Each structure stands twice: as structure tokens, then as C-alpha cells.
Amino acid sequence: MLEVKTPEEVLRLIETEFKPLGRTETVPLAEALGRVLAEDVKAEEYVPDFDRSTVDGYACRAKDTFGCSDAIPAILNLVGEVKMGEGAEMPVPRDACVYVPTGGAIPAPCDCAVMIEFTEDYGDGTIGILKPGAPGMNLIFRGDDVFPGKTVLKAGRVLKAQDIGALAAVGKTEVPVRPRLRVGVISTGDELVPADQKPGPGQVRDVNSPMLAALLRGCGVEAVDFGIVTDDEKLLREKTKAAAESCDAVLLSGGSSAGVKDAACRILGELGELLLHGIAVKPGKPTILANAGNKPLIGLPGHPVAAYFVARLFVLPLLARLEGRTLRNWPVRAVLSESLNANHGRMQLNACRLEETDGRLTATPIRSKSGLITQLAGADAYLVIGRDCEGLPRGAEVDVFWN
Amino acid sequence: MLEVKTPEEVLRLIETEFKPLGRTETVPLAEALGRVLAEDVKAEEYVPDFDRSTVDGYACRAKDTFGCSDAIPAILNLVGEVKMGEGAEMPVPRDACVYVPTGGAIPAPCDCAVMIEFTEDYGDGTIGILKPGAPGMNLIFRGDDVFPGKTVLKAGRVLKAQDIGALAAVGKTEVPVRPRLRVGVISTGDELVPADQKPGPGQVRDVNSPMLAALLRGCGVEAVDFGIVTDDEKLLREKTKAAAESCDAVLLSGGSSAGVKDAACRILGELGELLLHGIAVKPGKPTILANAGNKPLIGLPGHPVAAYFVARLFVLPLLARLEGRTLRNWPVRAVLSESLNANHGRMQLNACRLEETDGRLTATPIRSKSGLITQLAGADAYLVIGRDCEGLPRGAEVDVFWN
Numbered sequence: 185m186l187e188v189k190t191p192e193e194v195l196r197l198i199e200t201e202f203k204p205l206g207r208t209e210t211v212p213l214a215e216a217l218g219r220v221l222a223e224d225v226k227a228e229e230y231v232p233d234f235d236r237s238t239v240d241g242y243a244c245r246a247k248d249t250f251g252c253s254d255a256i257p258a259i260l261n262l263v264g265e266v267k268m269g270e271g272a273e274m275p276v277p278r279d280a281c282v283y284v285p286t287g288g289a290i291p292a293p294c295d296c297a298v299m300i301e302f303t304e305d306y307g308d309g310t311i312g313i314l315k316p317g318a319p320g321m322n323l324i325f326r327g328d329d330v331f332p333g334k335t336v337l338k339a340g341r342v343l344k345a346q347d348i349g350a351l352a353a354v355g356k357t358e359v360p361v362r363p364r365l366r367v368g369v370i371s372t373g374d375e376l377v378p379a380d381q382k383p384g385p386g387q388v389r390d391v392n393s394p395m396l397a398a399l400l401r402g403c404g405v406e407a408v409d410f411g412i413v414t415d416d417e418k419l420l421r422e423k424t425k426a427a428a429e430s431c432d433a434v435l436l437s438g439g440s441s442a443g444v445k446d447a448a449c450r451i452l453g454e455l456g457e458l459l460l461h462g463i464a465v466k467p468g469k470p471t472i473l474a475n476a477g478n479k480p481l482i483g484l485p486g487h488p489v490a491a492y493f494v495a496r497l498f499v500l501p502l503l504a505r506l507e508g509r510t511l512r513n514w515p516v517r518a519v520l521s522e523s524l525n526a527n528h529g530r531m532q533l534n535a536c537r538l539e540e541t542d543g544r545l546t547a548t549p550i551r552s553k554s555g556l557i558t559q560l561a562g563a564d565a566y567l568v569i570g571r572d573c574e575g576l577p578r579g580a581e582v583d584v585f586w587n
Numbered sequence: 588m589l590e591v592k593t594p595e596e597v598l599r600l601i602e603t604e605f606k607p608l609g610r611t612e613t614v615p616l617a618e619a620l621g622r623v624l625a626e627d628v629k630a631e632e633y634v635p636d637f638d639r640s641t642v643d644g645y646a647c648r649a650k651d652t653f654g655c656s657d658a659i660p661a662i663l664n665l666v667g668e669v670k671m672g673e674g675a676e677m678p679v680p681r682d683a684c685v686y687v688p689t690g691g692a693i694p695a696p697c698d699c700a701v702m703i704e705f706t707e708d709y710g711d712g713t714i715g716i717l718k719p720g721a722p723g724m725n726l727i728f729r730g731d732d733v734f735p736g737k738t739v740l741k742a743g744r745v746l747k748a749q750d751i752g753a754l755a756a757v758g759k760t761e762v763p764v765r766p767r768l769r770v771g772v773i774s775t776g777d778e779l780v781p782a783d784q785k786p787g788p789g790q791v792r793d794v795n796s797p798m799l800a801a802l803l804r805g806c807g808v809e810a811v812d813f814g815i816v817t818d819d820e821k822l823l824r825e826k827t828k829a830a831a832e833s834c835d836a837v838l839l840s841g842g843s844s845a846g847v848k849d850a851a852c853r854i855l856g857e858l859g860e861l862l863l864h865g866i867a868v869k870p871g872k873p874t875i876l877a878n879a880g881n882k883p884l885i886g887l888p889g890h891p892v893a894a895y896f897v898a899r900l901f902v903l904p905l906l907a908r909l910e911g912r913t914l915r916n917w918p919v920r921a922v923l924s925e926s927l928n929a930n931h932g933r934m935q936l937n938a939c940r941l942e943e944t945d946g947r948l949t950a951t952p953i954r955s956k957s958g959l960i961t962q963l964a965g966a967d968a969y970l971v972i973g974r975d976c977e978g979l980p981r982g983a984e985v986d987v988f989w990n
Contacts, residue, residue, distance in 0.1 A: 271788025349798030385674025395752030
């Protein structure tokens with residue numbers, strides 16, 4: 185019999201027992217948002233590929249302007265104009281300048297750009313420079329942003345909008361990413377009917393399948409719905425096996441009666457190596473984890489709230505592990521609006537609502553009997569009460585996690 | 588000429604000048620994740636629709652067990668078994684009990700369930716109860732979770748996985764949501780080429796269109812790409828007009844040269860009422876906002892980093908306003924790993940990397956010349972330095988926002 189493990193032990197187990205899948209596929213840039221980068225992206229070119237002005241003004245040699253001032257301007261001959269999006273191949277003799285717009289290319293002999301505000305156009309083909317330039321002033325040099333070989337993004341990064349921008353900048357329009365994980369979702373229980381059916385006597389609607397599918401989809405994972413299986417061990421074995429064969433992981437949920445729990449445990453133990461039977465967390469204790477050749481088979485609690493928390497706290501990091509990325513989930517600080525009892529000896533999770541008052545965040549725990557889904561509906565966040573905490577008083581500062 | 592406004596003034600302007608669109612469409616539950624709920628959802632039934640046991644054990648009348656103990660068990664006649672997913676219509680006489688699994692229905696005359704651990708099956712059709720029950724013990728009553736008329740979720744909620752679960756629980760499989768906003772994205776600039784083209788002399792790839800499209804899509808908004816327009820006021824006017832006609836909002840970006848900026852300002856002012864010309868934020872000052880009959884027309888800075896921050900800080904709240912929801916963006920606390928200069932008089936935004944060391948989050952500002960997209964690539968978060976701050980020392984506690 186496996187022992188109940190602490191949350192920290194479970195997270196360590198995930199790292200030691202499962203390996204990143206290491207697969208790669210290529211997607212167009214427009215579809216890369218939220219995907220996991222499979223390889224480091226290195227630039228192959230210079231961005232920009234030319235020296236650029238950061239101001240509207242005049243490109244010139246800085247030394248031709250040294251010592252100038254409002255009283256004694258440097259007089260430069262205007263010998264040309266740089267157009268946006270065109271090269272700046274023109275010759276620029278000594279004591280000459282070229283008009284350049286913001287973002288325009290700088291002709292090679294010039295080493296600075298003087299803002300138009302510090303110049304005067306005399307209308308006779310000469311420009312007065314009222315403030316001396318300095319080499320490099322108001323310029324972005326070729327390759328300042330990116331140069332060949334520079335790592336733009338690292339493998340494992342979940343691509344955000346700004347990363348899409350950076351990939352566009354370096355012309356990486358085909359992006360190597362981790363294929364989306366396929367995760368099979370199975371609900372078990374004689375009492376369950378699909379959400380679109382009216383429950384008969386003793387029946388309830390299946391909450392876990394649509395909730396877990398949504399949680400997975402929200403993390404970029406393809407959820408494959410294997411439907412509701414009645415409390416029949418043979419059927420459940422067949423369905424679980426089929427899911428394990430066609431998916432990267434299987435989430436088996438429901439089965440609140442002791443018989444079904446035992447069956448789920450037997451089935452997962454047959455299909456893989458049982459790693460875990462019970463997590464010291466409330467709610468969420470009756471959780472099973474097996475490893476079938478680097479495929480996680482997970483038995484979640486039947487209670488929707490417990491299933492939700494176990495999926496968030498343990499299944500999402502497990503899937504992140506398979507994708508070779510780190511999951512970031514940092515708390516925000518809030519003040520507890522009412523006291524909260526804790527269950528000494530088990531880490532406790534509590535959904536809460538957050539409200540801003542005078543720039544401070546107040547967390548109000550949502551209280552309900554265990555297992556009621558409305559504890560989660562409309563919840564903004566959840567808070568974690570440590571195993572050794574005996575309760576928190578009103579006004580305590582707590583860490584809350586958005587959910 | 589409109590004055591430069593502070594970020595707070597801009598956010599207030601958004602609330603006062605734009606109204607929620609108030610449109611509604613219906614989507615299947617499986618597609619409702621991330622959508623904005625258009626109406627309060629009230630339950631029409633009881634969940635559960637029957638009294639349920641939360642344990643495996645025996646349902647009975649509590650008073651038949653009063654006074655019992657390990658030494659003197661209450662002896663009850665076992666008169667039946669409740670099956671999962673079936674009704675519990677059986678009669679239960681006085682001094683009798685019924686086996687009930689976790690989640691099973693409780694027969695009407697019973698008012699508690701005794702955990703199997705506190706019972707003994709004598710094998711002769713009687714069960715010994717070793718611990719007295721109490722009315723309501725180990726029961727979830729009909730409607731404990733939800734009852735007709737109870738508000739399950741409020742309009743304006745961005746639906747999360749747990750909300751999908753709650754909607755499934757109450758059988759709401761067709762969900763009234765706000766239609767996805769359509770936002771037109773236009774890039775301007777003679778120097779711009781699409782990301783899949785190699786820039787010629789003086790040219791750079793268009794970063795803003797793909798980056799802004801990704802930012803919008805990440806928020807559930809449909810981004811409509813109107814491509815790159817050269818610095819031609821007539822063309823730009825036509826394209827902006829077409830975008831405004833077919834979209835709920837228009838994002839015009841690029842145009843780093845003074846001429847294009849002026850043209851963008853004229854065009855937005857012709858198509859709508861100019862509300863804003865400049866925000867006191869660094870980067871991001873050259874931002875224009877016009878209102879064309881509750882359609883925001885936004886001129887973003889050409890620099891990708893500035894465009895990114897303005898889009899995040901002002902465009903996303905503006906779109907949230909049109910959708911009738913509140914945007915939540917709470918910071919996390921981090922310790923600054925190096926000192927940071929600030930630009931007194933303007934709110935300043937700085938991308939940073941976050942690292943966890945000993946349970947503390949360290950923020951390292953990413954330093955680069957203004958406007959380089961690689962400042963954002965791989966950034967974990969950004970920090971906001973207030974207008975009146977003259978700089979932050981190494982080791983200062985700062986609020987950072989994930990980006």
C-alpha cells in the first residue's frame with residue numbers, strides 16, 4: 185500500500201518520474217501564441233540592418249558641430265534627404281548634413297543625428313546646428329537590437345504576444361514548438377448524466393468532464409472527451425486503456441464510491457506503475473497517479489472542487505513537465521476579511537473572492553459544504569493554508585493565487 | 588491642441604467616453620471558456636435534486652442511534668441498499684437502516700448517514716451502530732449547492748474552467764456571452780515589410796501587426812489584419828475608414844516619422860472625436876485616441892515596445908469596457924536586483940525578468956535602448972515606476988505585473 189504523500193513530495197515525484205516528451209512541430213507565427221517553444225531561437229541577421237535615427241532631424245558628423253551654440257551655430261550644407269524605407273547611400277562631404285526622419289537610415293559618413301528642434305533651416309541650402317552633436321547621439325546602430333547568433337528566445341518559453349513580436353522582428357515566421365499534448369478525460373459513476381440531460385432520481389450531471397476539458401484547453405492542451413463510464417470495472421479498464429493508447433496522459437475522474445475507487449486503483453496499477461495513492465491536501469486526498477511508460481495516468485477525486493484543485497496544483501505541473509517548461513504561479517498578497525479555520529496536518533485549499541478597497545486587496549473565503557461546485561463558481565482566487573497552520577485570523581496577510 | 592494626459596486620466600476617459608456594447612450571442616458550453624458572460628445565470632433546478640450521502644455507510648434516523656457506543660451499539664435492521672444513480676424510494680421503518688454509498692440518495696425517512704467505519708455488520712441482517720448519528724450528519728441536502736433562482740454566475744464574468752463546471756452542474760449548456768470583439772490592426776510606414784520578407788536597405792520588418800494581433804487574440808478578441816499601409820495619407824484614410832466600418836475598434840500603429848503621426852491624427856480626428864493626444868507615460872507618449880460613435884480609433888506609437896505597453900495598459904481596458912467587464916491585473920511583490928533610474932514627471936514602464944531565490948522573487952530590469960523589441964522578448968513581467976519617483980535603489984520592494 186502506497187503512503188499518502190505531501191504536496192511537495194508529489195511535485196518532486198513529477199520531476200523525477202516523468203521526462204519531457206521532446207517532440208517538435210512547426211507552426212506559422214500567427215498560430216504560435218501560447219505554444220511552448222521547442223528550440224532556442226537565434227537571430228540570423230542584424231536588426232536593424234542599418235544605423236537608424238531615433239529622431240526627426242539632420243544626420244551629420246558630430247565633429248562638424250563641436251563648439252556650436254545658439255549664438256554661434258555650426259553652418260552645414262544640406263546635401264540630401266533620407267526617405268523612410270530607402271537606403272542612404274549618398275555621399276556626405278565635410279560640413280554637410282542630410283535630413284533624416286525618425287527611423288530613417290543614416291548615411292555612412294555620419295555619426296549622429298541632431299533633433300530638428302535644435303536646428304534652423306536658413307532656406308538657402310544651409311542648416312544651422314544650435315547644439316553640438318556627439319558620436320552615436322540619437323542613433324540605433326546596426327544590430328543594436330539583434331545580431332546573427334544572438335539568442336532571442338529560449339526553448340521552453342510559452343510564447344507571449346511580445347515574443348511573437350520578437351519572432352516577427354527576426355523573420356522567424358515558422359516556429360518550432362512542442363506539439364499540443366492530447367489528454368484523455370474520462371468520468372466514471374453510475375450517478376452521472378451528461379450536462380445536457382436532466383438528472384433522474386439519484387442522478388447528478390457530470391461536472392468534471394467539461395470543467396477539466398476547459399482547464400486543459402485553457403493551458404493549450406487538447407482535451408479528448410471519452411465520456412461517462414458506468415461503475416463497471418471491465419468497461420472502465422477498456423476505456424482507460426483506449427485513452428492511454430491514443431493520448432499523452434489520462435485523467436480519470438469521478439467514482440466517489442469506495443468500489444469504484446478501488447477499481448480505478450487496480451486499473452491504473454495494471455496499465456502503469458502506481459506512484460501515488462493519496463495526497464495530504466484538503467480537498468483532494470483520494471488522488472492516484474501511475475506512470476505507463478512516461479504517460480501519466482491520473483485518478484482524480486470525484487468531488488468537482490477536489491478534482492479542480494488537484495488538477496490545478498498537480499496535473500498542470502505534470503503536463504508542463506511533459507512539455508519541458510516551468511509553470512509559473514506566483515501569489516498576490518491580500519488581507520483576509522474573516523477568520524478561517526484550518527485542518528491541522530493537511531495543506532488546505534480555499535476558494536475566495538477578491539475585492540479592492542483603498543488599493544488593498546481583500547480576500548473573502550467562500551464557505552460551503554465540501555464538494556459543492558458553487559464554491560468555485562465566480563471565485564477569483566484561492567488561498568493555501570499550510571499543513572502546520574492551525575487557522576488564520578481576520579486581518580491576516582495571506583498569499584492568494586488567481587484561478 | 589489636446590493636452591497630454593496622465594495614465595489615470597486616460598483610464599477615466601475610457602470609462603466616461605465609451606459604453607459597453609451590450610450585444611449577446613449564445614455558444615455551446617464547450618466553447619464558452621474565456622468568453623464574457625452576457626447575463627446573470629440563475630439556476631432553474633435543485634443541485635443536487637435529492638438528499639445525498641457524503642460517506643459510504645448506513646442511512647438511518649439519528650434518534651434511533653442516540654446513546655449508542657462501542658460498548659452498547661444500536662442494533663438496526665438492514666432493510667435495503669441504495670444504488671448509485673438510482674432513487675431511494677424504499678420505506679425505512681423505525682430501528683432500520685439502508686446501505687448507502689458516497690453520493691447515493693438518502694431514503695426520505697432517514698436524516699443522517701453513519702460512516703461504515705463506525706458500524707458493524709453482524710451478518711444476520713442487522714447492523715450495529717457504534718457512534719450516534721445526528722440529524723443532517725454526513726448529508727448534502729437537496730439544493731444545498733444550487734436552488735431555483737440562485738445566481739450561479741454574474742454578467743461580465745470572464746468564464747474560467749470552474750465556471751464551466753458550475754454551468755454544467757446546472758445544465759446550462761447554451762451560454763449567453765458577449766460576441767467576440769473585432770479589432771482592425773493597421774501598420775503604417777514606408778520602411779515596413781511583412782515579417783516573412785527580407786528587409787531591403789532602410790527597411791525593417793513589421794513587428795506591431797503580429798504582436799498586437801497576438802495580444803488581442805490572447806484576450807479572446809478577433810484581430811483583423813489590414814496589413815501595412817505606406818505613408819500616404821489618402822491610402823491610410825481609406826484603409827482606416829474601411830477598418831472602422833467593419834470592426835468594433837481600430838488600432839493604427841507605426842508611423843514613427845512626424846509626417847505620418849500628423850496624418851494619423853488628422854485621419855482619426857476626421858473619422859471620430861479626438862479625445863487624447865499624448866499620454867504621460869514612458870515609453871508610449873505619442874498615443875492618439877478618438878471616438879467614432881462608441882468605436883475607439885487608437886493611434887499607437889510606432890516603436891514596438893511603446894506600442895506593446897500602450898496596448899496592454901490602455902487598449903485592453905478599453906476593449907474590456909466595450910465588453911462590459913472589469914480587467915483584473917494585480918501585481919506581485921519582488922525585490923529589485925539592481926538600481927533603476929526613473930524619468931521624473933512621467934510614469935515609466937520597464938520590462939524585467941523574474942527569478943525565484945529562497946522563496947523570494949527577484950526582478951531584474953531589462954536594459955536596452957528605447958524601442959528595441961528584444962527588451963520584451965523573454966520578459967516575464969514589467970514594473971511601473973510612478974511619476975513622482977526619482978529612481979529605485981537595488982533591494983527595493985517593487986510591484987511587478989506579469990506580461
